[in-house]
Amino acid sequence: MQVDLIEPSVVGTRNVLNACLKAKAKRVVVVSSIGAVMVNPNWPKDQAMDEECWSDRDSCKTTKNYYCLGKTIAESEAFEYAKRGELDIVTVCPSIVIGTMLQPTINASSLLLLTMLKDEHESMEDKTRHLVDVRDVAEAILLVYEKPEAKGRYICTSYTMKMQALANKLKDVYPNYNYPKSFTEVDDSGKLSSEKLQDLGWKYRPLEESIVDSVMNYEERGLLLKK
Structure with a gap:
């Protein structure tokens, strides 16, 4: 597992950068992860x-946590x-x-919402999650x-929220899915700041738009039974 997670990230990045060097690229944007930030x-x-x-x-x-280690390296x-x-x-x-x-x-990333919608958990840890829409990430890269x-x-990153609050957001639009019946408290109140990116001119869309578009896409792909 350690090699499976670290090698593609490190060697893959190294190979692409060497190719960019040979091609004399003027600027390279490396997509890393908050995994390289938060541990x-x-x-x-x-x-x-x-x-x-x-x-x-x-x-x-x-x-x-070899995923975060690989991203950091x-x-x-x-x-x-x-x-x-x-x-x-x-980056x-x-x-x-x-x-x-x-x-x-x-x-x-897709499993975060899918698990909450369809896996019928009796209970789930009320962890803090940091969310961003894929389209906003693309705009940030550009x-x-x-x-x-x-x-x-x-x-x-756009929004920081607990899992129970996220479930409530989903319920507001899609009330008939099988959400967890209870949430257990977890002390993991890490905060992230995307102020530097926003100062550069980055903006992000409303969370409700991201949620609706996500669930509609999952339904269209047959990943969820329509309710």
Whole structure:
């Protein structure tokens, strides 16, 4: 599992950057993840995590969070290219991506809503989730590519909410799905800031629009029984 998660991220990023170097690309946007930001037990708890916050590699290893470890190593290596003056690199770190699916198979981000809608959990942990629409991520990537003043990292997230609050949002529009009957409290109040990206001119759509478009897309693909 460790190799399966780390190698594609690190080696894949390295291969693409080497190809960009050979092609003499003027600017490269590397799509990382908040996984490279949020695993940091030493970050002040009352301070929102921003672009200065990096996931701690030892903490990732201790908790066996190899996805976050891979993303952290890959993004760090990308900036090594920039430090050597070989490439002009900007990174975007999206949170959990929702919205209409482009890929033919279900990914981990899509499962966030799908699990809540169809898996009939009696109880679910009321974890904090950071959400962003896939279309807003695409616009963020284009923005940092086109803006000459864009530098370094950019956290890309729109909404922070607990799972119970998200379930209530879904119920408002789609009341007949099988939502969890109860939620257990979890102390995981991590905060993220996308202020740097917003200062560059990034805007994001309403959460309700993302939810409706997500569920409609799942229904059209036969991933949900229509209610």
